[in-house]
Amino acid sequence: MTPTEPASDSALTIRHLVKEYRRGAPVLKDVSLTFASSGVTAIIGPSGTGKSTLIRCINRLVEPTAGEIWFEGENLAALPPARLRRVRRRIGMVFQEYNLVERLSVIENILTGRLGYVAFWRVWLRRFPAEDIARAFALLDAVGLGSDFATRRADQLSGGQRQRVGIARALMQQPRLLLADEPTSSLDPRTSVEIMDLLRALAERERIPIVINIHNVELARRCASRIIGMAQGSIVFDGAPEALDDDRLATIYGGEGWLQ
Amino acid sequence: MGEVSRLLVDYGPAFGQALFLTWKLTVMSFVAGVLLGMAVTVLRLLPVPPLRFVLTGYVEIFRNIPGVVLLIFIVFALPDLDVVIDYEPSVILTLSLVCSAFTADYLRTGINTIPGGQIEAALSLGMRPMRIISAVVLPQAWRAVVQPMTSLLIALMLSTSLASQVPFPGRELTALVSKVATDSAAGMPAFAVAAALYVATGLLIAWAGATLERKVRILR
Numbered sequence: 443m444t445p446t447e448p449a450s451d452s453a454l455t456i457r458h459l460v461k462e463y464r465r466g467a468p469v470l471k472d473v474s475l476t477f478a479s480s481g482v483t484a485i486i487g488p489s490g491t492g493k494s495t496l497i498r499c500i501n502r503l504v505e506p507t508a509g510e511i512w513f514e515g516e517n518l519a520a521l522p523p524a525r526l527r528r529v530r531r532r533i534g535m536v537f538q539e540y541n542l543v544e545r546l547s548v549i550e551n552i553l554t555g556r557l558g559y560v561a562f563w564r565v566w567l568r569r570f571p572a573e574d575i576a577r578a579f580a581l582l583d584a585v586g587l588g589s590d591f592a593t594r595r596a597d598q599l600s601g602g603q604r605q606r607v608g609i610a611r612a613l614m615q616q617p618r619l620l621l622a623d624e625p626t627s628s629l630d631p632r633t634s635v636e637i638m639d640l641l642r643a644l645a646e647r648e649r650i651p652i653v654i655n656i657h658n659v660e661l662a663r664r665c666a667s668r669i670i671g672m673a674q675g676s677i678v679f680d681g682a683p684e685a686l687d688d689d690r691l692a693t694i695y696g697g698e699g700w701l702q
Numbered sequence: 703m704g705e706v707s708r709l710l711v712d713y714g715p716a717f718g719q720a721l722f723l724t725w726k727l728t729v730m731s732f733v734a735g736v737l738l739g740m741a742v743t744v745l746r747l748l749p750v751p752p753l754r755f756v757l758t759g760y761v762e763i764f765r766n767i768p769g770v771v772l773l774i775f776i777v778f779a780l781p782d783l784d785v786v787i788d789y790e791p792s793v794i795l796t797l798s799l800v801c802s803a804f805t806a807d808y809l810r811t812g813i814n815t816i817p818g819g820q821i822e823a824a825l826s827l828g829m830r831p832m833r834i835i836s837a838v839v840l841p842q843a844w845r846a847v848v849q850p851m852t853s854l855l856i857a858l859m860l861s862t863s864l865a866s867q868v869p870f871p872g873r874e875l876t877a878l879v880s881k882v883a884t885d886s887a888a889g890m891p892a893f894a895v896a897a898a899l900y901v902a903t904g905l906l907i908a909w910a911g912a913t914l915e916r917k918v919r920i921l922r
Binding site: 534562 | 820822824825826830833845
């Protein structure tokens with residue numbers, strides 16, 4: 443059967459995705475999902491259940507064992523390296539540990555979002571195109587840091603500030619999809635809420651869908667328009683935050699004692 | 703003290719030339735060795751198991767053979783295989799091979815200090831593997847290895863003394879000490895002067911390395 447492109451109103455379609463790190467021990471068991479072209483989707487589930495693997499299969503930081511991943515008319519799972527790199531530029535990613543270049547300034551870190559686009563000599567000489575620099579400063583404002591932060595070194599920032607830079611860098615790619623892997627797990631409760639609200643606001647502004655792995659169920663309820671619950675490599679819940687009751691949570695995380 | 707000053711009157715310019723030759727051998731071997739070591743390191747990152755095996759063998763061999771033995775092999779054994787290399791290039795080749803093996807080893811340690819997330823971040827920006835290596839991995843790896851590379855440079859500088867084991871046309875410090883000892887029986891002061899010059903050079907390298915380290919280090 444030749445893979446066929448899904449209907450065009452979905453931004454991302456995953457079909458029968460399987461990932462095995464060891465043969466016969468699948469971490470993802472036949473996952474199929476469709477994401478609309480806007481909105482925040484939170485993926486919740488216990489540790490080790492395949493959330494990070496799922497999100498990394500989408501841009502193939504992790505190589506899927508089987509299945510299809512359709513994004514903007516292309517099956518990413520079957521793309522050769524050069525075309526995969528072109529698609530990756532359009533998928534922004536935000537990480538738990540921020541993954542900034544510590545010794546570079548904030549503005550340079552944001553500009554690294556253009557590394558997939560600009561010529562090597564420009565990067566080497568730190569000569570980014572003027573419109574990129576203007577956009578970087580605009581994003582610095584948009585993530586709530588302001589131009590005072592532009593020349594600060596990344597290693598002088600707090601966790602919340604670093605994550606804001608990480609988000610600005612991802613948006614610098616002008617992505618059509620944003621992936622976030624536990625973006626708030628290293629942050630305090632208040633900063634976590636601020637970061638999640640920021641992600642949601644920016645996704646609305648840029649009109650792009652966001653897929654977020656998250657441990658904090660309350661935060662997921664607050665910020666997402668759709669919640670996907672995973673357990674042992676399969677999807678056990680998929681619906682609106684309101685539908686996520688204690689029974690469903692028990693299905694996702696197992697047991698009930700922790701809910702009391 | 704009188705002996706040293708008499709020695710410097712007789713051999714002052716010779717010591718100057720010997721010191722210069724020691725420096726020249728050091729710099730040439732270091733540059734060649736570092737470039738070679740970096741090439742080995744990058745090639746070892748490629749997902750080609752046979753290549754990795756061969757290069758690991760390369761590193762282990764040249765890291766574990768005494769420089770003198772390697773030099774004697776190149777100068778006296780290779781001609782049997784119809785490979786004749788002049789004395790000076792032989793010394794530089796020997797030191798470069800040893801230096802490249804240590805460089806490859808240190809640099810790999812430097813690469814291991816880079817969090818895997820950075821590679822993921824670079825990949826998700828759509829960067830090419832070679833560009834990730836040259837723009838993300840190597841610049842940070844080099845910064846992490848300034849200190850061991852400084853020690854390697856000092857060790858390499860001291861190892862230039864193995865040039866005294868072959869009939870080298872010019873004389874570096876150790877060869878000059880041997881000659882002075884034979885010619886004028888002024889072995890002890892000659893040795894003292896040479897030792898002082900080695901130590902001074904070593905201190906200079908250590909100071910330069912520490913300065914560089916302060917400038918480029920990444921605080922984690």
